[in-house]
Amino acid sequence: MTGATGAVGRHVARMLPADAEVRLLVRDVAKARRAGLRGEPVPGDYQDRPGLDRALRGADAVLVVTANPLRPADDENILAAARAGGVRRAVKLSWLGVADPAEDGLIARWNRDAEARLRASGLDWTVLRMRTPMSNTLAWAPSIRAEGVVRALGGSARSACVDPRDVAAVAVRALTAPGHAGRTYALTGPAPISVREQVRELSGVLRRPIGFEELTADQALARWRERLPEPLAQALLEAAVRRAGGASARTEGDVEAVTGRAPEAFASWAADHEPDFR
């Protein structure tokens, strides 16, 4: 697995069958141990071919999770090491926004190119296109804890955000069961929910009022610039503007089609993560 410490990957590592022998390519072995992940951590980076070779040699399948649109070679490095190591099956996490022809920002172009590389890789491929993971709301935890407030852009924007555990359940099937090669799955939650509605759900779970303060586009951009390079900050703003226009509201049925059960609602994810916001 790559991405084992990420939002979806951490659940994949836990949900894989007990008899699966799991190797985790991680940048920080101590972080992987602290997260209590099952599997053998192998130190490495997507730009470190020997590390990728150690992680992938002799594996049956690989989960591909890359996260930096400014490093488009990462996907190819993983796929090259997978081919060299005899891996037959690759399952890649992508973004459902790529299915929208009007979406042509940096993040969409990067995910589209990475999907194309995977399909041309010669491996049995499966693409998992997800809507925003519900776990993105964990970014609000510090201001909820300290001030009882959420500050964000686009409070009314509705997204069919998805429980990362549902995406992980689909990933586990694609990695371990037959019938998923050559498939592209669209993974969403059961219903669109706005940022303000998410804040209300969290308020109910925590049994205390949580305020919402709308950021201007300039304020949101300034916050992203503090931790991201300029092209990524701009790309996040573009995506937020499109979300505000309703681009992320549509639901899709592939979580249930693959796992046999309906995707979880935000209310259920929030209840399970109450300690993270308390």
Ligand SMILES: NC(=O)c1ccc[n+]([C@@H]2O[C@H](COP(=O)([O-])OP(=O)(O)OC[C@H]3O[C@@H](n4cnc5c(N)ncnc54)[C@H](OP(=O)(O)O)[C@@H]3O)[C@@H](O)[C@H]2O)c1
């Ligand atoms: N986040 C969203 O809102 C969202 C929404 C829809 C779709 N997606 C898609 O989901 C995919 C994953 O994105 P994400 O941002 O959500 O990922 P993420 O959950 O933050 O996970 C990224 C993972 O990749 C690892 N990683 C990153 N760079 C690495 C490197 N150079 N070498 C080794 N490991 C590295 C990270 O490890 P460390 O622990 O070491 O950092 C982490 O485990 C992307 O295709 C994205 O477009 C994301």
